[in-house]
Each structure stands twice: as C-alpha cells, then as structure tokens.
Amino acid sequence: MDLLTPPLADITVDGLSLVGEVTAEELGLTEDDAVVRGPLAVSLDLTNVEGLVAVTGVLEGTIVRECVRCLKQYEDPLAFSVRAAFIPEPKSASRHTKRADPRKARVEVVEAEEEEEPDDQYQYQGNHLELAPMLREHVILASPMQPLCSDDCLGLCARCGKNLNETPCQCAAEPPIPTFRVVQSTKRKTGGSSAS
Ligand SMILES: [Zn+2]
Numbered sequence: 001m002d003l004l005t006p007p008l009a010d011i012t013v014d015g016l017s018l019v020g021e022v023t024a025e026e027l028g029l030t031e032d033d034a035v036v037r038g039p040l041a042v043s044l045d046l047t048n049v050e051g052l053v054a055v056t057g058v059l060e061g062t063i064v065r066e067c068v069r070c071l072k073q074y075e076d077p078l079a080f081s082v083r084a085a086f087i088p089e090p091k092s093a094s095r096h097t098k099r100a101d102p103r104k105a106r107v108e109v110v111e112a113e114e115e116e117e118p119d120d121q122y123q124y125q126g127n128h129l130e131l132a133p134m135l136r137e138h139v140i141l142a143s144p145m146q147p148l149c150s151d152d153c154l155g156l157c158a159r160c161g162k163n164l165n166e167t168p169c170q171c172a173a174e175p176p177i178p179t180f181r182v183v184q185s186t187k188r189k190t191g192g193s194s195a196s
C-alpha cells in the first residue's frame with residue numbers, strides 16, 4: 001500500500017519509481033466524480049530536492065461517461081500525464097486556531113487568497129506523501145464538460161426521441177412545422193383591416 005503513501009525517506013534526489021494499480025475507491029473518487037471501470041494504472045517518478053518533491057508520470061484507465069447528445073453510456077479510455085509538486089506544510093499552528101475574532105479570520109482568508117499557489121502544488125505532512133487526493137483531482141480535471149460518445153454523434157431525434165446513431169427515423173422526411181409563417185400571416189391580417 002506504499003503506492004499512494006510513499007515514505008519521504010524512500011524519495012531521494014535520485015528518484016523513486018512507483019508503478020502499480022489503484023482503484024477509484026483508493027483515490028477517493030465517488031460516482032459523482034467519475035465512474036471508473038476497473039483499476040487505474042499508475043506510473044510515477046518522484047524526486048526529492050531539499051524537501052520539494054516533484055511528481056511526474058502517467059495515469060491510465062477507463063472512465064464510463066454519458067454522452068450529452070444521445071445520453072448513452074460509453075467507455076472513455078483515459079491516459080494523461082501527471083505533474084505535481086509537493087512542499088512541506090508550514091509548521092505554524094495559526095491555521096488551527098480559527099475562532100477568536102471573526103474579523104481577523106477574514107483577513108487571514110484574504111491573505112491566503114493573495115499568495116495563491118500554483119494549481120498543481122500540494123502539501124505534505126509528516127514522513128510520507130498522500131498521492132490519492134492529487135491523482136483524484138487529475139482524474140476529475142480530465143473529464144470533459146460536454147462528453148460525447150463520438151465527435152459526430154447524431155444525438156436523439158427532437159421529435160420521436162430515437163437514438164439517430166442506431167436507427168434513422170422518418171421525422172426528418174416530414175416538412176418542418178411552419179411556425180414562422182403562421183405568426184406572420186396573423187400579423188398581416190390585424191394590420192390590414194380598417195377600423196370603422
Ligand atoms: Zn452520443
């Protein structure tokens with residue numbers, strides 16, 4: 001189980017290679033985050049330079065997504081590179097005493113926002129790294145906002161609801177509903193007649 005919690009002592013300047021498989025549960029991924037089919041293959045290289053641990057590698061697996069056009073579930077093979085840096089968590093205990101003065105607490109929040117860290121920077125505590133939250137974030141960030149089963153998915157017919165990828169329906173052959181024309185002719189009639 002050292003794969004997701006490598007001891008700092010093992011990570012040297014020469015580097016540490018971690019290769020193995022992890023499950024969605026081990027990463028803390030819920031079904032709302034991503035539906036993972038099978039284990040995820042992880043291959044990471046870690047190097048420690050004076051407390052700053054650089055992590056690079058690859059994460060591979062299969063995610064089940066729902067197409068936004070045809071609403072069908074499809075398997076999305078996933079392979080992306082992982083890049084992150086871990087720094088030691090600052091030792092100051094001020095973080096944990098957050099109740100005295102609400103006004104002071106707000107100042108602290110503003111300060112924290114000002115010195116924004118790069119997105120891929122994480123902190124570690126104690127004598128090991130926690131890789132699971134970082135990998136979980138990578139999986140979530142790799143999810144498309146508008147998942148499509150294929151770029152040219154035909155989607156569902158707006159009239160009969162059939163999946164047009166499977167069977168073409170007859171709706172397209174029928175003339176479109178002439179909504180626009182109906183509206184126009186009503187207008188013309190009201191304007192034409194003279195008031196008596
Ligand atoms: Zn689709």
Ligand SMILES: [Zn+2]
Pocket residue numbers: 157158159160161162169170171172
């Ligand atoms: Zn149809």
